[in-house]
Amino acid sequence: MLNTALNLVQSNSSVLWNGLFFTVRIILISLLFSILGGLFFGALRCSSLKIFRYSSRAFLEFYRALPMPLLLLATFFLVPQTFGLQLSGETVAITIFSIWGSVETGELIRGALESLPRIQYESGRSIGLSVPQLYRHVLFPQALPRILPSGMNLVTRMVKTSSNVILVGVVDLVKQIQQIVERTQEPFAGYFVLAVAFFILCFPIAQLAKILERRYSSKAGDYE
Amino acid sequence: MTGQYTSEVILSVESVYKSYGKRSVLENVNFSLHQGEVLVIVGQSGCGKSTLLRTLNGLEPIQSGDIRFHGESLVHSKVNWKKVHQKIGMVFQSYDLFPHLNVLQNMLLGPLQVQKRDRTEATRQARALLERIGLADRERAMPRQLSGGQKQRIAIIRSLCMNPEIMLFDEVTAALDPIMVSEVLDVIRELAHGGMTMIIVTHEMGFARAIADRVLFLDSGRVVETTPGAHFFTRPASMEAQAFLDKLLIRQQEVVPVI
Numbered sequence: 001m002l003n004t005a006l007n008l009v010q011s012n013s014s015v016l017w018n019g020l021f022f023t024v025r026i027i028l029i030s031l032l033f034s035i036l037g038g039l040f041f042g043a044l045r046c047s048s049l050k051i052f053r054y055s056s057r058a059f060l061e062f063y064r065a066l067p068m069p070l071l072l073l074a075t076f077f078l079v080p081q082t083f084g085l086q087l088s089g090e091t092v093a094i095t096i097f098s099i100w101g102s103v104e105t106g107e108l109i110r111g112a113l114e115s116l117p118r119i120q121y122e123s124g125r126s127i128g129l130s131v132p133q134l135y136r137h138v139l140f141p142q143a144l145p146r147i148l149p150s151g152m153n154l155v156t157r158m159v160k161t162s163s164n165v166i167l168v169g170v171v172d173l174v175k176q177i178q179q180i181v182e183r184t185q186e187p188f189a190g191y192f193v194l195a196v197a198f199f200i201l202c203f204p205i206a207q208l209a210k211i212l213e214r215r216y217s218s219k220a221g222d223y224e
Numbered sequence: 225m226t227g228q229y230t231s232e233v234i235l236s237v238e239s240v241y242k243s244y245g246k247r248s249v250l251e252n253v254n255f256s257l258h259q260g261e262v263l264v265i266v267g268q269s270g271c272g273k274s275t276l277l278r279t280l281n282g283l284e285p286i287q288s289g290d291i292r293f294h295g296e297s298l299v300h301s302k303v304n305w306k307k308v309h310q311k312i313g314m315v316f317q318s319y320d321l322f323p324h325l326n327v328l329q330n331m332l333l334g335p336l337q338v339q340k341r342d343r344t345e346a347t348r349q350a351r352a353l354l355e356r357i358g359l360a361d362r363e364r365a366m367p368r369q370l371s372g373g374q375k376q377r378i379a380i381i382r383s384l385c386m387n388p389e390i391m392l393f394d395e396v397t398a399a400l401d402p403i404m405v406s407e408v409l410d411v412i413r414e415l416a417h418g419g420m421t422m423i424i425v426t427h428e429m430g431f432a433r434a435i436a437d438r439v440l441f442l443d444s445g446r447v448v449e450t451t452p453g454a455h456f457f458t459r460p461a462s463m464e465a466q467a468f469l470d471k472l473l474i475r476q477q478e479v480v481p482v483i
Contacts (some may be wrong), residue, residue: 117318117436119316119318119319119320120320120322121315122283122320123314123316123320123321123322123379125282125305126281126283126304126307126309126312126313126314126320127309127310127311127313127333127334127338127382127386128307128309128338128339128382128386129333129334129337129338130306130338133337133338137322137337138322138333141324142322143321144326169420184464206422215364
């Protein structure tokens with residue numbers, strides 16, 4: 001089977017690269033938006049204003065409750081119908097993943113911010129830092145290392161969830177493999193290649209998460 | 225005791241009430257702080273000392289009354305806290321250095337970000353202050369590499385880098401072991417001799433006695449007396465203060481065996 005798999009990769013390499021390219025591109029762009037959106041969403045979740053705190057919480061719970069295929073399909077079919085806007089499958093996928101990533105990153109950031117000692121907030125304020133300065137220079141630099149390990153887990157989740165994009169017609173790695181399997185009638189070899197590809201994408205990230213976790217947990221005792 | 229303060233009032237606290245829910249913490253607190261004065265606040269744990277200090281810096285809201293800094297009220301929503309925080313420095317009980325920044329970066333954050341000062345000039349001031357407390361060689365050290373006493377001394381001079389008019393000290397030695405206490409108190413003492421206006425909350429009675437121009441005695445959130453430092457420890461005006469001092473004296477005798 002290994003031979004079949006290798007043959008399959010060799011004879012379809014350009015198609016496979018193409019699929020991989022789409023998968024990775026969707027993930028990378030979504031990640032970038034997730035980090036930016038996550039900082040914003042995390043700050044909202046910690047806001048001293050109840051309206052921001054509660055509305056962001058409501059949005060979070062709502063978004064988490066809905067399955068990813070539903071979000072993708074609903075956006076893909078309802079937005080053009082309702083607003084007359086033509087969206088490509090990739091745009092829909094990036095939008096939905098970005099919002100999902102922002103919400104989840106925001107939650108990680110909130111947790112990390114809340115775990116910082118109150119004194120950090122107070123002593124920052126008492127040297128006259130404004131709230132944005134306080135976040136930028138004091139709170140985020142301390143919170144971000146704490147979310148790196150769980151952030152990496154989020155990335156692997158996003159890689160795996162990306163396979164949902166076939167629902168909205170994006171020809172990613174999964175779809176390419178599916179087509180190859182249909183053409184060659186070699187399901188074992190085909191899906192074996194897919195499994196290996198996802199393993200290669202996720203395993204290094206998971207390892208990085210472990211390393212970061214070890215490194216930052218040994219530093220966690222710095223606060224007194 | 226420095227005895228060099230003037231009659232100019234720079235901070236006044238007028239009929240301040242504060243409560244957490246139904247429990248009242250400060251009741252009708254009144255006092256004024258003069259230019260160059262060292263005011264020491266003493267009282268039993270939980271009497272509202274720290275809370276009082278924190279209200280002066282906007283960290284705790286009050287329910288009624290007024291706090292005036294140079295005649296301007298600090299008790300409304302439009303206070304320019306950024307400006308006030310530069311003028312009123314505060315050092316806390318727990319180590320409050322920023323753990324991700326080294327000593328010099330800790331000291332420069334306020335001057336550069338808040339006051340937008342020139343880096344060279346601010347660095348010169350920071351280094352001079354480090355020199356004064358004998359830690360000139362530690363400017364690149366991270367807070368986790370410093371002892372508790374070193375951290376507190378740097379927290380103090382970090383505040384001084386902002387050139388404040390008033391310094392507030394909230395039990396800054398409470399978390400330190402005895403040997404480190406004195407090195408921190410020495411820094412504060414030197415500041416007092418330099419004419420810095422300050423309010424100190426402390427449990428170190430010997431230090432309070434040596435440094436206080438006036439002592440404010442708090443009991444259950446009320447100011448029982450405000451007495452010149454020299455008098456408070458020998459003949460306090462109130463029964464409550466007398467009882468407080470007696471209790472301390474007995475405890476000290478229990479701790480230090482008489483041979």
